[in-house]
Amino acid sequence: xxxxxxxxxxxxxxxxxxxxxxxxxxxxxxxxxxxxxxxxxxxxxxxxxxxxxxxxxxxxxxxxxxxxxxxxxxxxxxxxxxxxxxxxxxxxxxxxxxxxxxxxxxxxxxxxxxxxxxxxxxxxxxxxxxxxxxxxxxxxxxxxxxxxxxxxxxxxxxxxxxxxxxxxxxxxxxxxxxxxxxxxxxxxxxxxxxxxxxxxxxxxxxxxxxxxxxxxxxxxxxxxxxxxxx
Amino acid sequence: xxxxxxxxxxxxxxxxxxxxxxxxxxxxxxxxxxxxxxxxxxxxxxxxxxxxxxxxxxxxxxxxxxxxxxxxxxxxxxxxxxxxxxxxxxxxxxxxxxxxxxxxxxxxxxxxxxxxxxxxxxxxxxxxxxxxxxxxxxxxxxxxxxxxxxxxxxxxxxxxxxxxxxxxxxxxxxxxxxxxxxxxxxxxxxxxxxxxxxxxxxxxxxxxxxxxxxxxxxxxxxxxxxxxxxxxxxxxxxxxxxxxxxxxxxxxxxxxxxxxxxxxxxxxxxxxxxxxxxxxxxxxxxxxxxxxxx
Amino acid sequence: xxxxxxxxxxxxxxxxxxxxxxxxxxxxxxxxxxxxxxxxxxxxxxxxxxxxxxxxxxxxxxxxxxxxxxxxxxxxxxxxxxxxxxxxxxxxxxxxxxxxxxxxxxxxxxxxxxxxxxxxxxxxxxxxxxxxxxxxxxxxxxxxxxxxxxxxxxxxxxxxxxxxxxxxxxxxxxxxxxxxxxxxxxxxxxxxxxxxxxxxxxxxxxxxxxxxxxxxxxxxxxxxxxxxxxxxxxxxxxxxxxxxxxxxxxxxxxxxxxxxxxxxxxxxxxxxxxxxxxxxxxx
Numbered sequence: 001x002x003x004x005x006x007x008x009x010x011x012x013x014x015x016x017x018x019x020x021x022x023x024x025x026x027x028x029x030x031x032x033x034x035x036x037x038x039x040x041x042x043x044x045x046x047x048x049x050x051x052x053x054x055x056x057x058x059x060x061x062x063x064x065x066x067x068x069x070x071x072x073x074x075x076x077x078x079x080x081x082x083x084x085x086x087x088x089x090x091x092x093x094x095x096x097x098x099x100x101x102x103x104x105x106x107x108x109x110x111x112x113x114x115x116x117x118x119x120x121x122x123x124x125x126x127x128x129x130x131x132x133x134x135x136x137x138x139x140x141x142x143x144x145x146x147x148x149x150x151x152x153x154x155x156x157x158x159x160x161x162x163x164x165x166x167x168x169x170x171x172x173x174x175x176x177x178x179x180x181x182x183x184x185x186x187x188x189x190x191x192x193x194x195x196x197x198x199x200x201x202x203x204x205x206x207x208x209x210x211x212x213x214x215x216x217x218x219x220x221x222x223x224x225x226x227x228x229x230x
Numbered sequence: 231x232x233x234x235x236x237x238x239x240x241x242x243x244x245x246x247x248x249x250x251x252x253x254x255x256x257x258x259x260x261x262x263x264x265x266x267x268x269x270x271x272x273x274x275x276x277x278x279x280x281x282x283x284x285x286x287x288x289x290x291x292x293x294x295x296x297x298x299x300x301x302x303x304x305x306x307x308x309x310x311x312x313x314x315x316x317x318x319x320x321x322x323x324x325x326x327x328x329x330x331x332x333x334x335x336x337x338x339x340x341x342x343x344x345x346x347x348x349x350x351x352x353x354x355x356x357x358x359x360x361x362x363x364x365x366x367x368x369x370x371x372x373x374x375x376x377x378x379x380x381x382x383x384x385x386x387x388x389x390x391x392x393x394x395x396x397x398x399x400x401x402x403x404x405x406x407x408x409x410x411x412x413x414x415x416x417x418x419x420x421x422x423x424x425x426x427x428x429x430x431x432x433x434x435x436x437x438x439x440x441x442x443x444x445x446x447x448x449x450x451x452x453x454x455x456x457x458x459x460x461x462x463x464x465x466x467x468x469x470x471x472x473x474x475x476x477x478x479x480x481x482x483x484x485x486x487x488x489x490x491x492x493x494x495x496x497x498x499x500x501x502x503x504x505x506x507x508x509x510x511x512x513x514x515x516x517x518x519x520x521x522x523x524x
Numbered sequence: 525x526x527x528x529x530x531x532x533x534x535x536x537x538x539x540x541x542x543x544x545x546x547x548x549x550x551x552x553x554x555x556x557x558x559x560x561x562x563x564x565x566x567x568x569x570x571x572x573x574x575x576x577x578x579x580x581x582x583x584x585x586x587x588x589x590x591x592x593x594x595x596x597x598x599x600x601x602x603x604x605x606x607x608x609x610x611x612x613x614x615x616x617x618x619x620x621x622x623x624x625x626x627x628x629x630x631x632x633x634x635x636x637x638x639x640x641x642x643x644x645x646x647x648x649x650x651x652x653x654x655x656x657x658x659x660x661x662x663x664x665x666x667x668x669x670x671x672x673x674x675x676x677x678x679x680x681x682x683x684x685x686x687x688x689x690x691x692x693x694x695x696x697x698x699x700x701x702x703x704x705x706x707x708x709x710x711x712x713x714x715x716x717x718x719x720x721x722x723x724x725x726x727x728x729x730x731x732x733x734x735x736x737x738x739x740x741x742x743x744x745x746x747x748x749x750x751x752x753x754x755x756x757x758x759x760x761x762x763x764x765x766x767x768x769x770x771x772x773x774x775x776x777x778x779x780x781x782x783x784x785x786x787x788x789x790x791x792x793x794x795x796x797x798x799x800x801x802x803x804x805x806x807x
Binding site: 026039086 | 327481
Binding site: 302 | 525565566567570577578579583585604606608610611612613614617658660662664665666667764
């Protein structure tokens with residue numbers, strides 16, 4: 001494992017070099033350009049060494065286009081909704097950015113409604129924009145209002161782990177009780193089960209496994225689940 | 231820098247010896263990053279939030295607003311704390327790529343965890359920011375920024391303090407690294423030196439292979455008697471060596487950053503940090519057992 | 525930073541419905557407190573106290589001052605408790621929120637006005653020299669119920685603190701540095717603790733002790749009771765919210781009595797442990 005601090009020189013060279021999060025091409029004082037890390041974490045690259053990035057954890061979401069997020073409706077402004085996605089700026093969601101929505105027929109959101117949405121526009125100088133349908137098919141594909149259930153806050157790395165189909169946590173939980181989840185990349189996860197005890201158990205397991213909080217491993221979670229009231 | 235005799239300093243350190251460095255990532259619940267840094271008992275805590283929503287009157291159209299609050303251990307922030315906040319802002323700004331997040335706020339809170347002679351009843355607690363405490367505060371802020379991971383950085387700022395012991399018979403004043411509180415009365419001058427470590431900077435003579443080059447960002451070196459350029463140069467050289475040690479400590483911490491916020495107030499041992507790869511050590515599950523009871 | 529957005533509808537509905545079944549998100553019982561963790565600093569009168577993820581540092585220092593002419597025989601106690609954005613970026617320095625004002629006022633009532641420290645014992649030379657105790661509360665993280673955590677940290681810091689020994693010969697006052705003579709503990713009348721109970725809009729939901737942040741945000745009223753292990757009430761504060769039956773208040777006071785005894789036991793044990801491990805150097 002190679003760890004880096006911000007400002008370290010990265011010897012990434014490739015004809016088709018692609019720099020991911022945490023890396024930046026800067027020109028040094030001598031006028032040469034060099035790849036420099038901009039965050040602390042683990043330096044990673046793809047198998048053919050063409051893609052490089054720094055894997056670190058964070059709690060603050062920076063919107064990036066095409067990422068799925070869980071947001072809370074904060075206000076209505078004209079035809080649009082203002083949605084809090086945990087970033088520095090409120091995101092805006094067009095009232096018609098839902099599958100099959102028309103001027104007459106659109107979802108009835110309220111202030112405080114929870115949404116699963118896709119970031120359709122992210123730029124540092126502009127407000128992020130959301131859409132609740134798939135960019136190609138314009139079908140809902142799971143996006144839209146999330147009713148019932150509960151919202152769990154976790155670190156951004158935890159979200160990425162949970163989206164990995166090989167991660168151990170969701171299968172362990174799923175073996176104990178049926179559950180429905182929507183994981184946003186913004187450090188928020190919506191969970192729904194029939195019994196509130198199961199939501200509480202799932203919430204506490206996510207918190208325990210979160211590398212930012214407990215970093216519990218598979219065996220630990222199994223033991224931990226045994227102590228919970230489910 | 232040479233150290234002539236081992237009894238030079240009260241705690242037996244060499245002139246270029248730092249006190250033991252402690253570094254903990256605190257995992258404070260409602261901020262994006264937090265860290266506690268200490269040279270011996272001279273400790274400071276810092277937290278970072280951001281990029282977050284900024285109040286319209288602080289908003290800058292082309293870059294993030296860096297907002298710094300400094301709090302002494304006793305009583306409320308006075309002018310000295312506000313002055314230090316302004317200094318810290320000047321120190322941290324070159325290290326941050328603020329233009330990457332315009333119209334947002336990056337909020338840093340620095341909290342001193344000790345004062346001069348706290349609790350002795352002499353009434354000086356929390357008064358005055360000595361050079362070592364300032365250095366701890368700078369390093370804690372840097373570590374908190376690393377922990378937050380949400381503010382892109384050009385490099386890392388590390389700081390150390392240098393003290394000056396004027397000796398009557400020698401021509402040159404003796405310089406010591408990282409003076410402890412007990413040594414302060416013996417000093418005839420001191421100062422904090424803050425360096426930016428970044429590979430975009432030109433390589434210096436003191437450069438070591440695996441540490442990026444650094445440049446001096448700020449110092450408040452001052453003495454009660456006049457000093458010349460060469461003394462300042464010696465102080466800077468001494469400080470640079472010390473800052474490299476701090477940088478090494480921060481680098482080492484990246485590997486255990488995440489595991490550290492779980493063990494409340496305990497710093498993983500050096501040996502453990504080395505072993506720790508993807509698996510978590512046994513002690514981790516013990517910590518979680520405690521959590522269940524809560 | 526403008527005020528934090530209110531919790532979403534699903535969070536609100538889930539919290540209420542699970543509390544109806546007496547389930548709390550962190551697995552506690554409704555009348556269970558988060559066990560406090562205490563860490564003492566190298567100096568006397570420095571304590572870090574946490575209730576779950578809520579963390580507070582309290583620090584006491586003393587200096588000698590001339591007393592005001594209207595109270596020549598009493599020492600002075602002042603409490604600083606400004607909340608910094610470290611606790612949460614929702615707190616703005618210089619613009620105290622309602623919660624901050626409540627905490628400041630409660631700390632004043634519980635730790636100063638309830639006569640915790642014997643003020644007359646802080647007088648060194650009548651009309652000339654008295655001790656001025658300064659208690660500073662730093663809230664590091666707000667994960668709910670900062671009030672109880674602050675009061676707890678504050679009272680422990682006062683109990684942990686020792687002031688320097690002084691010697692008065694005629695009009696001469698000599699302060700002995702802790703390294704010369706062992707410092708002396710403050711003379712304290714009692715140890716009050718503050719306990720906060722949260723009530724919810726639906727009155728069929730039982731009140732919860734030591735509310736978490738979400739519980740506090742969604743509560744419809746807080747009842748804070750400060751009392752000591754000798755069953756003496758110091759403050760009962762209920763600022764607005766749902767109306768309560770007088771019997772309900774008495775029932776809660778009864779519960780609080782039991783909880784305070786437990787808490788007092790934990791605190792005494794930790795103070796003893798710390799004192800045993802401390803070497804006071806006297807030359």
